[in-house]
Structures are given as C-alpha cells and as structure tokens.
Amino acid sequence: MAEDYLLQMHGVGKSYYGTQVLKDIELALKPGEIHAIVGENGAGKSTLMNILFGMAVIHSTGGYEGEVLFAGQTADINSPQRAMELGIGMVHQEFMLLPNYTITENIKLNREVLKDNLVSRVLGEKLKSLDMQTMRADARRALDSLDMGIEEYVKVAGLPVGHMQFVEIARELDKTNIKLLVFDEPTAVLAESEAAHLLRAMERISQRGIAILFITHRLDEVMEVAHNITVLRDGRLVAQRAAADTNIYELAELMVGREVEKLSQRTDHSREDVLALRLRDFVVDMPGELVKGLDLDVRKGEILGIGGLAGQGKIGIANGVMGLYPCRGEVLVNDQPLPLNDTPASIRYKMAFLSEDRRGVGLLLDSSIEMNIIITAMQNQGQFLHQWGPISQLNSKAIRAHALKMIHDLDIRCTGPTQIVRRLSGGNQQKVCIARALALNPDVLFVSEPTRGIDVGAKRLVLETLVRLNETLGMTIVMTSSELAELRSVCDRIAIVSEGKIAGILRPDDSDVNFGLLMAGQKDRQGAASHA
Amino acid sequence: MRKHMTSFIQSFGLARLIILGFFLFLCASAIMFKLDFAELLSSSLVRIGMNGVLVLAMVPAISSGIGPNFGVSLGILTGLVGALIAIELRLNGYMAFVGAILFSLPFAAIVGYGYGWLLNRVKGSEMMLATFVGFSAVSVMKIGWLLLPFKSPEMAWPIGRGVRVTIALDNRQLSQLLNNTWSFNIGSVVIPTGLLLFFLLCCGAVWLFMRSKTGAAMYAAGDNPRFAEAAGINVDKHRMIGTMVSTILGAVGIIVYAQGFGFLQLYEGPMFMPFVAVAAILIGGASVKRASIAHVLIGTFLFQAILVVAMPVANVFTADMASMAEISRIIIQNGIIIYALTQTGGE
Numbered sequence: 021m022a023e024d025y026l027l028q029m030h031g032v033g034k035s036y037y038g039t040q041v042l043k044d045i046e047l048a049l050k051p052g053e054i055h056a057i058v059g060e061n062g063a064g065k066s067t068l069m070n071i072l073f074g075m076a077v078i079h080s081t082g083g084y085e086g087e088v089l090f091a092g093q094t095a096d097i098n099s100p101q102r103a104m105e106l107g108i109g110m111v112h113q114e115f116m117l118l119p120n121y122t123i124t125e126n127i128k129l130n131r132e133v134l135k136d137n138l139v140s141r142v143l144g145e146k147l148k149s150l151d152m153q154t155m156r157a158d159a160r161r162a163l164d165s166l167d168m169g170i171e172e173y174v175k176v177a178g179l180p181v182g183h184m185q186f187v188e189i190a191r192e193l194d195k196t197n198i199k200l201l202v203f204d205e206p207t208a209v210l211a212e213s214e215a216a217h218l219l220r221a222m223e224r225i226s227q228r229g230i231a232i233l234f235i236t237h238r239l240d241e242v243m244e245v246a247h248n249i250t251v252l253r254d255g256r257l258v259a260q261r262a263a264a265d266t267n268i269y270e271l272a273e274l275m276v277g278r279e280v281e282k283l284s285q286r287t288d289h290s291r292e293d294v295l296a297l298r299l300r301d302f303v304v305d306m307p308g309e310l311v312k313g314l315d316l317d318v319r320k321g322e323i324l325g326i327g328g329l330a331g332q333g334k335i336g337i338a339n340g341v342m343g344l345y346p347c348r349g350e351v352l353v354n355d356q357p358l359p360l361n362d363t364p365a366s367i368r369y370k371m372a373f374l375s376e377d378r379r380g381v382g383l384l385l386d387s388s389i390e391m392n393i394i395i396t397a398m399q400n401q402g403q404f405l406h407q408w409g410p411i412s413q414l415n416s417k418a419i420r421a422h423a424l425k426m427i428h429d430l431d432i433r434c435t436g437p438t439q440i441v442r443r444l445s446g447g448n449q450q451k452v453c454i455a456r457a458l459a460l461n462p463d464v465l466f467v468s469e470p471t472r473g474i475d476v477g478a479k480r481l482v483l484e485t486l487v488r489l490n491e492t493l494g495m496t497i498v499m500t501s502s503e504l505a506e507l508r509s510v511c512d513r514i515a516i517v518s519e520g521k522i523a524g525i526l527r528p529d530d531s532d533v534n535f536g537l538l539m540a541g542q543k544d545r546q547g548a549a550s551h552a
Numbered sequence: 553m554r555k556h557m558t559s560f561i562q563s564f565g566l567a568r569l570i571i572l573g574f575f576l577f578l579c580a581s582a583i584m585f586k587l588d589f590a591e592l593l594s595s596s597l598v599r600i601g602m603n604g605v606l607v608l609a610m611v612p613a614i615s616s617g618i619g620p621n622f623g624v625s626l627g628i629l630t631g632l633v634g635a636l637i638a639i640e641l642r643l644n645g646y647m648a649f650v651g652a653i654l655f656s657l658p659f660a661a662i663v664g665y666g667y668g669w670l671l672n673r674v675k676g677s678e679m680m681l682a683t684f685v686g687f688s689a690v691s692v693m694k695i696g697w698l699l700l701p702f703k704s705p706e707m708a709w710p711i712g713r714g715v716r717v718t719i720a721l722d723n724r725q726l727s728q729l730l731n732n733t734w735s736f737n738i739g740s741v742v743i744p745t746g747l748l749l750f751f752l753l754c755c756g757a758v759w760l761f762m763r764s765k766t767g768a769a770m771y772a773a774g775d776n777p778r779f780a781e782a783a784g785i786n787v788d789k790h791r792m793i794g795t796m797v798s799t800i801l802g803a804v805g806i807i808v809y810a811q812g813f814g815f816l817q818l819y820e821g822p823m824f825m826p827f828v829a830v831a832a833i834l835i836g837g838a839s840v841k842r843a844s845i846a847h848v849l850i851g852t853f854l855f856q857a858i859l860v861v862a863m864p865v866a867n868v869f870t871a872d873m874a875s876m877a878e879i880s881r882i883i884i885q886n887g888i889i890i891y892a893l894t895q896t897g898g899e
Contacts, residue, residue, distance in 0.1 A: 395772055
C-alpha cells in the first residue's frame with residue numbers, strides 16, 4: 021500500500037527557538053496527483069515546503085520532527101541538492117533566472133550537455149564545449165510539453181512575467197528524474213489569462229505522472245485543478261478533502277475559522293457620520309504592498325481593522341497616509357485636506373504610526389528607551405526642550421519623568437529608562453513604540469502588525485493597551501494586521517483589502533466564510549456567500 | 553571571573569585593548585632605553601591638543617550618518633584660507649587666532665553645505681566619495697594657492713605670484729600661542745593649559761550641540777534614516793548640517809594645529825591629515841556609525857601618544873640609519889590607520 025504513494029509525511033512538525041510553527045502534519049501524495057495546500061499567511065505552508073526541500077533554515081535551527089517518506093523509503097532530505105537528486109523540483113515565487121541568458125541557457129544552466137573537441141581530448145573534461153544543438157532540442161521539448169510557443173533562443177530579459185514562470189517550470193521539467201514539482205504561489209504574479217494557461221500546464225504535467233504540490237490562497241484555482249486539498253491553519257492540519265467533496269465556501273471557512281475571543285465587551289461609540297479620516301481614490305506606491313485607488317472612511321472613535329493577505333496592499337495604507345511612501349488621491353482628516361507625502365504634516369494633523377517594521381522603522385535600536393519615547397514629540401512639537409531663542413537643549417528632567425511614567429503606565433519591563441532598546445523583548449519594544457506615539461497625543465493612531473514577532477502572552481497585553489487607549493482617550497485606532505483573529509478580537513469593523521482595494525467591510529462577528537471569501541479575492545461572490 | 557573578563561573586553565573593545573597594550577609596551581621600552589620620559593609626556597600632551605579638534609570634527613559627521621569624514625580636508629583648506637586672511641590683515645596674537653577662525657567660518661559653512669549636498673547624492677558610499685573629494689580638493693587648491701591675491705611679504709613667494717609652501721607664524725605671535733597660554737610645569741612635564749582647555753571647550757560645545765533639538769535629530773537621522781523620516785525629521789537636511797559642522801570643526805582644527813606646529817602648511821600639507829583624524833577616532837572605539845566625545849578623547853590620546861613614544865623607541869632600534877626617523881614615523885602612523893580601519897566592523 022505504502023509503495024503507491026510518492027511522498028508521505030507523518031507527524032511532521034517544526035519549532036523555531038521554542039515556538040511551534042508546524043505540528044503533526046500528515047500528507048500523502050500519489051504520482052500524478054495535484055495536491056493543493058491552502059492557508060493564510062503564517063499558516064505554515066512555507067515551512068512545510070522548506071522541510072520538503074531540505075532548506076538550510078530548517079537544519080540550522082535543529083531540524084524537524086516526524087518522518088518524510090519518498091517513494092516508500094525514509095528520505096533524509098538535508099539539503100536542496102538531496103531534494104533534487106530525489107526528483108523534487110520547485111517553481112519559485114520569485115524567478116530564479118539569469119536575465120541576460122537565453123531561455124535555453126537558463127533551462128540548461130549547470131546541467132549543460134557537453135561534447136568533445138580537440139582541446140578537451142588533450143586537456144580533459146573541463147574544456148569540453150557545449151552541445152548547443154542538443155540543448156536547444158531539449159529546451160524545445162520542455163517548452164512544447166507546456167504548450168509554450170516562445171522561441172528557445174530568446175533572452176529572458178524582457179520576457180513577460182508569465183513567460184518567465186514557464187521558463188522556470190520548463191527548467192524543472194527538463195530534469196530527467198523529476199517526480200514531484202512544488203508550485204509556490206505561482207499565480208500570484210500572473211494575469212488572469214496567464215494563470216489559466218498555467219493551470220492547464222499543471223494538468224498536463226500531472227498527466228505525465230508527475231505529482232504536484234500546489235501552494236496558493238486562490239481558492240477558485242484550487243477547485244479547478246486540484247485532486248486533493250489540505251488546509252493548514254496556525255501550523256496545524258485542519259482538514260483534508262478530495263476536491264470533489266468540498267466547495268469554495270467550506271474551504272474559506274476552514275482556512276480562516278477559529279474561535280474568536282472578544283477581548284473586551286466594548287461598545288462601539290463611533291457614529292457613521294463623524295469621520296476621523298476619509299480616503300478617496302487613494303494610491304500608494306509601496307513596493308510589494310501597492311494600494312490602487314482605495315476608498316475608506318474611518319469613523320471617529322472606532323477601532324477599524326484592516327485585514328487581508330500579504331502583498332494585497334493593506335500595509336500600504338497607513339504608510340501612505342503618514343507620508344512614508346509616495347501616494348496620491350484625496351485624504352481628509354477631520355474634514356481638512358491633508359498635504360500628502362509630508363510626514364511632519366501628518367504628525368501635525370494629530371496622527372501617529374506604529375510601523376509594521378518595528379526594528380527597521382519603529383525604533384532607534386541603539387538609543388535609550390527614553391530617547392525613543394520622546395524624540396518624535398520633541399522634534400515635531402517642541403516638547404521636552406529648553407528653548408532660548410534659536411538655542412535648545414534637551415530637558416533631561418522632563419524626559420526622565422515622562423519616560424518613567426510611560427514605563428509604569430504601559431508596564432515596560434526594563435532595567436531603567438536609559439536601557440538600550442535593542443536589548444528589550446519584542447513585546448516591550450512594541451510598548452516603547454506605543455509610548456512614542458502617545459507622546460504626540462494623537463487623535464488617530466495607525467498600528468501595523470502590532471503583534472508580529474511577539475510571544476503569545478505579550479500579544480494580549482499589547483492589544484489590551486490599544487483597546488484601553490481607545491476607551492479612555494477616545495483615540496481612533498486603525499489597526500492593520502495579517503492575523504484575522506486578532507482583528508476580530510478588538511475591532512469594531514474590519515475592512516478586508518484585496519488587490520489594493522477594499523474588498524468589503526465586515527463586522528467582527530461575521531461568518532468565517534465571508535472573511536475567507538473576501539480575503540481570497542472572491543468579491544463578486546459575496547452575495548452568494550451570505551446565502552451559503 | 554572569566555565571564556567578567558570577556559564582558560570587560562567586549563565593552564572596552566579588543567582593538568582598543570591591543571592598541572593600549574602596544575602603547576604600554578612602547579612606554580616600557582622607552583623607560584628601558586632610558587629615554588626622557590617627561591619630554592615624551594610633554595610632547596604627547598601638545599600633540600593631543602593640536603590634533604584633538606580635527607578628531608572632534610568626526611563626531612558630527614559620523615553621528616549624522618555620513619561616516620568618518622575623510623573629506624575633512626575641505627574644512628582644513630578653508631581654515632588655512634582664514635589663517636592667510638588673518639596674516640594678510642597683519643593681525644597679531646589672540647586677535648590673529650580668533651580672526652583666522654572667524655574668517656574661515658563663512659568659507660567652511662559654504663563649502664560644507666555644498667559637500668553635504670554632494671554626499672546626499674551618494675548615500676551608501678560616502679567614505680569613498682569623501683576620500684576622493686578630499687584628495688581632489690587639496691590638489692585643486694594647489695592651483696588656488698598660486699592664484700589667491702595675497703600680497704603680504706610674510707607669505708608670498710619672493711618672485712612671482714601665490715603663497716609659499718610653509719608659512720611661519722612667529723612674526724604674528726601666533727606660533728605656540730595656545731600652548732604657552734597659562735602653561736605650567738609639573739616636575740619637568742610642561743602642561744599646555746590653553747591648548748588643552750581650548751580642545752576641551754570645543755568638546756563641550758559639540759556635546760551641547762548634540763543635546764540640542766537639531767543635534768538629536770541629526771543623531772536619529774544618522775542612526776536610522778527610515779526611523780527619522782517616520783518621525784518627521786528631514787534626513788537630508790540634518791546630514792547636511794552634520795557635514796557643515798564637521799567642516800567648520802575641521803577649519804578650527806587646522807588653525808589650532810598650525811599654531812602648535814608654528815607653521816601653516818599649504819599645498820601637500822592637508823593631503824593625509826583626514827586619515828590621522830579618522831584613525832584616531834576609530835582607535836578610540838568609534839565605529840563608522842557611532843561616535844562620542846569619549847571616543848575622541850581616548851582615541852586622540854592613544855594615537856598621538858603612541859606616535860610620540862614610538863618614534864624614539866624605533867630610532868633606538870635603528871640607531872645607525874639617520875633617515876629612519878621619518879620612515880618609521882610613516883610606517884607606524886599608517887600601520888595604526890590600517891589597523892583602525894580593519895577594526896571598524898561594528899554591528
């Protein structure tokens with residue numbers, strides 16, 4: 021029985037530095053099967069693939085638990101080379117191609133077909149010349165098997181993105197021993213027609229007896245090509261279904277669903293007609309998180325969540341409003357137009373921002389806690405300064421007093437206000453960021469990924485702090501997060517961003533199906549979803 | 553105990569420990585060879601005071617994020633121009649000193665502004681650009697020295713145009729001016745009070761500046777530009793301010809240096825001075841990203857004291873070769889510079 025399966029994983033798990041990111045994964049794959057793995061960001065998809073591919077991140081952090089069987093034999097995949105020897109190929113999300121080489125050369129790179137010449141007969145192996153003709157023929161065959169019309173002697177530079185993807189696939193197919201191909205979010209960068217073409221190609225490949233692992237979050241594609249589907253959530257295996265026995269709504273629910281715990285029984289004080297912030301046709305040019313003409317109203321006094329999958333543009337919104345990435349469109353703060361691309365102006369309009377990149381943008385890592393807390397307020401509002409005409413000096417006393425108060429109020433665990441921020445834990449660093457934002461006395465607080473890289477206990481503290489600020493100070497909070505559960509536990513409304521636009525705004529107690537569908541970009545089917 | 557040791561070594565820096573060890577070794581040899589230790593100490597103090605301000609010029613540069621200012625020769629050149637103007641106007645003594653500084657300030661500010669603008673265009677490779685800007689500016693000014701319309705016979709070539717290669721400051725009572733101010737002896741060690749006081753005064757001024765609103769913003773801009781942008785700080789502007797302050801300190805620094813040396817050195821003179829200053833602050837424990845006044849003090853002391861003590865010691869070893877003095881000076885000086893540059897590492 022076991023021999024029927026090409027790949028089997030039993031009880032596979034992985035933890036990084038004591039944090040369990042993957043646990044008890046069971047997976048079985050027959051030759052010629054297309055098996056989809058779906059899940060949100062952080063569900064463990066990439067970790068699983070890294071294990072399968074023997075990536076160094078896995079082995080340099082203590083290896084994995086459980087057992088991987090390949091073709092019925094226990095496989096100890098400890099390096100990508102080993103994975104390739106076994107016949108596992110990977111089509112990467114980012115293209116690993118040399119732009120100035122031709123398609124043939126890219127396909128054959130490091131596996132060139134060689135032939136003897138006069139010199140090599142004398143001087144040996146290393147000086148053999150390339151057998152261009154055979155290489156071209158091989159490349160042609162691989163491309164044809166994908167039904168690709170492009171010429172094999174064209175340079176890769178300048179090819180459309182979709183074609184590059186196919187060159188990658190052709191390279192894997194050209195390997196003679198290929199048995200299993202992993203597609204990591206292959207359609208993420210493709211246009212719709214290209215994606216459809218790719219799905220056809222996948223079917224054709226599977227018909228040749230090659231198994232395919234297909235990682236994606238586009239549920240319609242999964243339903244279209246996959247034979248079997250595994251749903252991961254928070255590093256656990258949630259469900260395994262045959263494609264015939266399930267539907268897109270069930271998958272959406274499985275992908276998102278979890279018990280949502282309300283942090284506080286707060287009531288929504290906000291009113292629909294009193295807006296703190298109004299975005300119209302808002303475009304932000306933030307690489308990887310493009311916002312493409314989005315409309316959004318933020319009500320005064322609410323906690324608005326912004327959710328969605330990575331790369332869809334949710335992170336770009338706050339960065340754009342704060343002027344950290346070039347943006348255009350119309351932004352009204354308390355009905356006043358905000359000058360765009362001007363960070364000091366955004367701060368002047370009483371907005372503050374906790375960056376998603378806490379260590380990169382959010383902190384002066386080698387400066388003291390007190391300096392980190394006061395510097396924005398000092399620079400923009402002249403607080404904590406002695407000023408004599410043009411001459412200014414830091415007011416050490418006021419700084420120390422404020423820092424001590426903040427350390428007490430927010431419960432920042434540290435040795436004192438002069439401790440270097442780098443030495444603090446993630447949760448405490450985040451509290452320092454919050455303290456800095458508070459020093460500005462903002463009306464609107466943007467919080468991006470507030471719990472990223474923070475351990476579970478501290479997560480809750482950070483979220484509770486945000487809720488408290490909203491309730492006691494009436495602060496409007498716009499919280500962007502990849503963790504839907506977190507948004508649902510504190511927010512009044514949750515806007516889901518997909519492809520740079522708002523796909524829809526939901527209540528935190530809306531059904532998992534609705535969240536799942538909006539996140540997967542199934543906006544048009546929302547009506548259908550509410551009937552389901 | 554062992555843990556204690558390693559944490560001490562980490563906080564003090566292995567590089568500095570090695571340099572300190574080398575210094576102590578030199579001192580021991582000097583005593584062994586019965587060299588005049590009091591005299592060595594006196595000249596160490598003088599050299600520290602003379603070079604200190606130039607080393608100090610690195611602090612605003614490194615803090616504002618442009619890294620060790622290898623282009624401080626620009627400031628040195630403007631300082632020399634200021635000094636020439638003071639001589640041309642026949643100022644004497646303290647007037648000449650203060651005048652030289654005041655005359656050089658506008659030049660230093662303007663040049664620093666332009667230099668800062670240039671550095672903002674090459675973020676990430678400032679050190680390289682700075683080195684070459686420094687070299688080319690010194691070379692261009694060689695033409696400049698010939699063209700500048702200075703007429704005073706104290707400095708003009710007897711025949712033709714332009715100013716001489718070295719200009720003595722004796723006639724203007726500028727030579728050793730600060731060194732002799734309030735100086736006194738402890739045993740046979742001469743303490744150049746005025747010189748050291750002026751150096752410390754400059755350190756205090758920079759320290760206060762770094763604690764001002766602008767200084768704090770500059771520091772943030774240098775430490776983490778993305779953070780600074782998000783905090784509403786204009787990073788480019790503060791980098792330029794840092795460059796200007798550094799250039800101005802370079803101008804003041806060369807005037808202090810020249811009065812101690814007794815001569816103005818034009819033409820080739822300023823070519824390699826930035827390296828000495830950069831090496832000193834690096835030995836003091838600064839990295840290309842962080843520098844403090846303490847690094848200046850420690851670094852200037854170690855670097856200059858080693859130079860002063862090492863030369864006579866090296867000469868004892870090579871007693872028969874008269875020309876070895878200069879060669880050993882160059883070997884030791886550049887050796888320390890290389891060593892310091894390899895230790896920049898940091899995080």
